[in-house]
Amino acid sequence: MKAIEKLEKQFQKLASYEHLAAICGWDQAAMMPSGGNEARSHAMSDLAVLCHETLTDPNMSTWIKEAERDTETLTDEQVINLREIKRVWTQATQLPSELVEKKSLIGSKCEHEWRSQRTNNDWNGFAENLKKVVEAAREEANTRAGLTGMRPYDAMLDLYEPGMTTEKLDVLFGELKTWLPALIQQVLDKQSSVKLNEPNGPFETDKQAALGKQMMQILGFDFNHGRLDVSTHPFCGGVPTDVRITTRYDEQDFTSALMGVVHETGHARYEQGLPKAYHGFPAGEARSMGIHESQSLFFEMQMGRNPLFVDHLAKLSAEAFNKQDDAAFSRENINALYQRVRPGYIRVDADEVTYPAHIILRFEIERDLVEGKIEVEDIPTLWNEKMQEYLGLTTDGEYTNGCMQDIHWTDGSFGYFPSYTLGAMYAAQFMAAMRKTVDVDACIEALDFAPISAWLEANIWSKGSTLTTDELVIQATGEPLNPEYFKQHLIDRYLNN
């Protein structure tokens, strides 16, 4: 067997194990009774070890070297596969196993205790664990940086957003910061006179679920290869041939779950549209967290909150809840609800305009934390200062809804946050490019998403990780990431409407 075939066989086995991890992870969040958690966590942890062992098999290094030596005998697909195989293998083997284990233990403890500490606004308790997490993260970042010549924070970014650097983010987010606070203020002024009519519940869970599924159907979700269920924290999981998305229902407010379903459907269609020829291989996976988020935000923000789409959504919701004569279900009112901008404490509840402020704040703090320029003790003050500067809100003494609100840092996932705003930027740029060849508004008005899907499938989904992010964006839009599209999108939607 040729070395490339040995590699492919090993990765098919890894894909099988990861398939089981994905389904059991979904089950844990969406189906499992709580009494099953201890044994499940144990089984999942054993599976994670197995996946790591499979990826870092002692033979991998030889196989990769041999395959690289024989490049001229490989097909084009195999060359691409080899590049991505080497990338994930390199990342997986950079850390000594003692550090991997230490990180995992410290992270599990911090995350576990964070759940109650957050509820109790217990910063001191949390900080004690977080210090150890940060220490391990610095060790990780420095180790990865030492082996690659990257900056420490770049080495972390590379895990989620290959090719992205601190330098680029400093420019992108630095520029954003120059206009965002003023834009937020302008939008708030403009919206101050808007009168909102909150729809009155209760909205039965069953009906919300049926409406969500109707929306997924309209948006082209393939129910032969996926499901919608319920979990405390909505997510998109499963495997490309069986994508599992979740939402949570609030009987007093259907709007949030409904738009959440549109968001997850974006993630899901990306997964369902990944290149089948590469299924099970790194080259067949989603390109990056930022590109993944670009698809969910394309669905939620670029399409889903387009007033022409919200018109349909208002009509379908009124039908679903039998509220055709309720003024709260008018197109105007539902549109106003879905375009409401309100600075708030909680990132996951933020609207499209204020969301980047939450991300820039986190980026600036985690960048300096990983590179040792600030310490855990500095976080609350910085959080408060930046919240005031970007959103005009104070978080003095408030940790639950301040620097303790997110799960990401608890297990050391530093470098992840920027993906959210990169995703918003990519989504705006994809939409601008798509509009050159697709009459997007006419499609949305006619609820005909085939041309939109076809563009995304051809330019994004079917590419998997066969291109670098830069290549992907340039091939799809004619230029590298350009944040102007996002700025123009916000101005058009929130000021020029």
Place this chain on the structure above:
Amino acid sequence: MKAIEKLEKQFQKLASYEHLAAICGWDQAAMMPSGGNEARSHAMSDLAVLCHETLTDPNMSTWIKEAERDTETLTDEQVINLREIKRVWTQATQLPSELVEKKSLIGSKCEHEWRSQRTNNDWNGFAENLKKVVEAAREEANTRAGLTGMRPYDAMLDLYEPGMTTEKLDVLFGELKTWLPALIQQVLDKQSSVKLNEPNGPFETDKQAALGKQMMQILGFDFNHGRLDVSTHPFCGGVPTDVRITTRYDEQDFTSALMGVVHETGHARYEQGLPKAYHGFPAGEARSMGIHESQSLFFEMQMGRNPLFVDHLAKLSAEAFNKQDDAAFSRENINALYQRVRPGYIRVDADEVTYPAHIILRFEIERDLVEGKIEVEDIPTLWNEKMQEYLGLTTDGEYTNGCMQDIHWTDGSFGYFPSYTLGAMYAAQFMAAMRKTVDVDACIEALDFAPISAWLEANIWSKGSTLTTDELVIQATGEPLNPEYFKQHLIDRYLNN
């Protein structure tokens, strides 16, 4: 690390992998959209290989030998664990891997094609595949027999019912055959004047599910460690800390799903009650298929069809479907429905009295098939003859509802069928023993299952596989398996009532 500890560590890893297989298997049957099947089957197959590799790890033989040498240093629990570890390891290593692979390929093909062949009554097509399955099964049985000194069919029985032999079954079932056909006729005569009133549907699935869950609650199912869902073929799966049972609903008939839930709840409580100290080890698993079935049949037949229980069931059903004034929901009528005896073609639809006839027929055929005394071509004729002899029905030219109705033989699971009737016999014997110290009827009348559960938990569930089947039955009832209890149970319920 001591050898026993190495063994225990290896088995904990195996338990984790089997945990994931159980959950993903449940998902495949109860949740997965059909488009996910190909990738899932591939992943499950890779996991099965991994489980087999883990169980047959080259070090196991040394570890077992070392642990056996150091027996005096082991705790009592470890001695028991070692015995069961050796048992499952021995069974797993008896077959050369080429035979395991051949069996798996032939079995998958036969089972897969059987699904359409059965629908088309295509005996010739099926027989062609079955011949290969039988050939491989004979090779398996002979290989296992050669290594253990057992009879070939005994070696197969031992996989499902350790300690059971053809000789014992010939006696047990031979005796049963002497009185069963006459008893069936007497019951039919007795019931010929009973007028039945079929409840009129539709019975909404949601209401049936709620009623099923109410019944599970009454029967002590722990919903913190399990769930009820829907699948085409009802089963009990998952793991002891998270037991997944399923049923299927017929909107025209609620009685079948409801009693099916009672049956699966019996399996589930056994799993939930297995000894926690041994969780993840062979000694902590259910003793045998027959003992497992004894628990489901204890719930379904011994308790569930006890007229005092059916009285409750009639009342709760009438409430659930708002049919309090419907004569079809009277205690008398629901009791008559649940005690109706009707010889039929289909084993899984059979009542308590005719069921053993289906099993004896299959036992006699598969015993001779495995030991080469008959051939696949002989099956239809034998099936027809035995159906006539035991149940007075002819299956000439009828394969779909004759010898092609079951999945068991398609993948070579010869030796499994006897468990069903052994389970019925054990259940009757357990009930007779329980009645010596528990006022079972008073408990059922009061819907107080705690004393019944306590007996089962103390005598069966908490024993796991720490005792042999014979030891278990003798400790619980004072004697080895005695089929008289089953005979007496049928006479009391169906003739002396």
